[in-house]
Amino acid sequence: MGVAKGGKNFIKRKNTSIFFMLWTVFSLFSVAIVCLFGFGQRYILNRSYKERIAEDVSRCGKTVQKELATFGANPLVDYSGFLYSRAFTYDMSIFLVDDEGEILYPQGLEDYSGDLYAASDLDFSARVEKLKKELKKADASVALYEGEAEYVYGADLQMRYGGSPVYLYVSESLELSRSILSDMTVRIVLSSAFVLILAFVTAGAISGWLSKPITEMTQKAKRLAHGDFSVDFSGASYCSELSEFAETLNVAKDEISKADQMQKELIANVSHDFKTPLTMIKGYASMIKEISGGNPEKRNKHAQVIIDETDRLTSLVADVLDLSKLRAGIDTLKKQAFDLSDYTFDVLEKFGDFSKARGYTFRTDVEPHLVTRADPVKIGQVLYNLVGNAVNYTGEDKTVYVALKKEGNVIRFSVRDTGEGIEAQDLKDIWERYYRSGETHKRPVQGTGLGLSIVKTILEKHGFTFGVESKRGEGSTFYVLFPLF
Numbered sequence: 236m237g238v239a240k241g242g243k244n245f246i247k248r249k250n251t252s253i254f255f256m257l258w259t260v261f262s263l264f265s266v267a268i269v270c271l272f273g274f275g276q277r278y279i280l281n282r283s284y285k286e287r288i289a290e291d292v293s294r295c296g297k298t299v300q301k302e303l304a305t306f307g308a309n310p311l312v313d314y315s316g317f318l319y320s321r322a323f324t325y326d327m328s329i330f331l332v333d334d335e336g337e338i339l340y341p342q343g344l345e346d347y348s349g350d351l352y353a354a355s356d357l358d359f360s361a362r363v364e365k366l367k368k369e370l371k372k373a374d375a376s377v378a379l380y381e382g383e384a385e386y387v388y389g390a391d392l393q394m395r396y397g398g399s400p401v402y403l404y405v406s407e408s409l410e411l412s413r414s415i416l417s418d419m420t421v422r423i424v425l426s427s428a429f430v431l432i433l434a435f436v437t438a439g440a441i442s443g444w445l446s447k448p449i450t451e452m453t454q455k456a457k458r459l460a461h462g463d464f465s466v467d468f469s470g471a472s473y474c475s476e477l478s479e480f481a482e483t484l485n486v487a488k489d490e491i492s493k494a495d496q497m498q499k500e501l502i503a504n505v506s507h508d509f510k511t512p513l514t515m516i517k518g519y520a521s522m523i524k525e526i527s528g529g530n531p532e533k534r535n536k537h538a539q540v541i542i543d544e545t546d547r548l549t550s551l552v553a554d555v556l557d558l559s560k561l562r563a564g565i566d567t568l569k570k571q572a573f574d575l576s577d578y579t580f581d582v583l584e585k586f587g588d589f590s591k592a593r594g595y596t597f598r599t600d601v602e603p604h605l606v607t608r609a610d611p612v613k614i615g616q617v618l619y620n621l622v623g624n625a626v627n628y629t630g631e632d633k634t635v636y637v638a639l640k641k642e643g644n645v646i647r648f649s650v651r652d653t654g655e656g657i658e659a660q661d662l663k664d665i666w667e668r669y670y671r672s673g674e675t676h677k678r679p680v681q682g683t684g685l686g687l688s689i690v691k692t693i694l695e696k697h698g699f700t701f702g703v704e705s706k707r708g709e710g711s712t713f714y715v716l717f718p719l720f
């Protein structure tokens with residue numbers, strides 16, 4: 236596993252920071268709330284104010300119209316006194332106007348100086364035009380509508396003055412409400428600005444608080460990427476997801492650190508394993524050249540050493556290649572049904588000469604003709620590695636027990652040795668690539684530290700169950716469960 240050391244450049248992405256994103260989201264949310272609340276309030280107030288004025292104008296208009304009816308719609312009556320009194324009572328301007336916009340009553344408005352009948356209100360031609368339009372639109376003798384800066388109750392009184400129809404025109408100015416509203420708008424804008432500033436600051440503080448642990452973890456992850464395995468991701472995090480994330484990163488860190496360590500060990504191991512046979516090959520080749528070339532017996536012996544060492548190198552290279560091919564997924568399984576019992580005998584036979592020469596004993600309990608479905612070549616590799624390890628690590632009695640038995644619908648292959656066994660804490664690690672627990676004794680079967688890793692990869696690819704049972708001082712039993720075909 237390659238871990239980038241110093242000089243590795245991180246690609247600078249143009250993505251915005253989480254702080255900025257959170258801050259923007261919070262701020263936009265606050266702006267939306269303030270706008271909605273501020274302007275919504277203004278709108279609602281404006282509407283309810285107008286509704287109230289409309290109600291007042293309508294009530295006043297209807298009353299005055301009813302009262303006027305009691306006068307009998309007589310054009311000769313002077314309505315001025317009556318209209319003035321009602322105008323003051325209702326606090327509204329009340330007119331009787333003709334078709335051309337002439338004010339018929341109240342009279343004497345030129346001398347009046349109060350608010351109700353301001354001079355600008357006296358130009359009626361446009362207002363009467365609008366009233367007539369509204370009456371037509373309503374198709375009635377009465378209309379209630381919003382005019383220019385006023386609310387109007389207008390009614391055709393069905394009476395004639397100098398040949399023209401007479402209209403009752405009751406209005407209340409909206410000017411006051413407008414000034415109140417604009418005043419309110421200023422207040423809303425000011426308070427919104429204050430609330431927004433507060434929201435921006437709070438959003439900044441919250442975003443900083445939320446993004447801090449993530450930023451910290453990113454910094455630590457960068458340190459880790461540069462090979463600093465001392466980083467600890469767990470720290471002050473405010474939620475369970477982040478704690479879990481930190482925990483996961485810590486586990487990943489431990490794994491990377493272990494892989495890094497193992498890689499270093501592999502390089503040391505493999506270079507050592509390469510160097511020893513190479514030194515031997517060179518030494519013996521020189522010996523043949525300089526000393527033993529003329530002596531066939533010695534030359535053959537020395538040549539054999541060269542051949543053996545070359546075989547060692549070849550198997551080392553083959554193991555490294557096998558593993559990388561398996562891991563990279565280049566090597567696909569060629570599954571077929573085959574006699575596992577025969578394969579077991581074959582493997583044992585390979586160790587036959589060797590056991591004779593070195594005094595090893597194989598005690599076997601192999602049921603014949605047990606057929607399974609798998610990749611026979613790869614399974615051969617598995618059996619060979621497991622038996623080889625048992626030979627390497629078995630005890631003084633030099634005995635290895637191999638069994639192949641049917642158990643329900645599976646075939647259990649097991650190989651037991653009588654060696655020192657494996658420490659409980661090492662049981663998990665021995666399957667890892669390059670793992671070798673303390674290289675202490677000289678082993679009869681050459682190992683590369685890759686054997687069990689190859690076994691694990693092959694069996695996992697098949698989906699077979701496998702494992703090891705071992706106690707310190709009591710030897711180890713490696714087993715594989717094959718499906719019965």
Ligand code: ADP
Binds near residue numbers: 627628671685687711
């Ligand atoms: P090696 O070439 O070192 O045997 P393996 O991958 O086959 O590599 O084994 C990895 C490690 O597992 C060994 O170095 C050894 O420490 C341990 N191991 C494997 N088989 C046995 C066994 N039968 N008894 C004790 N230890 C074993």
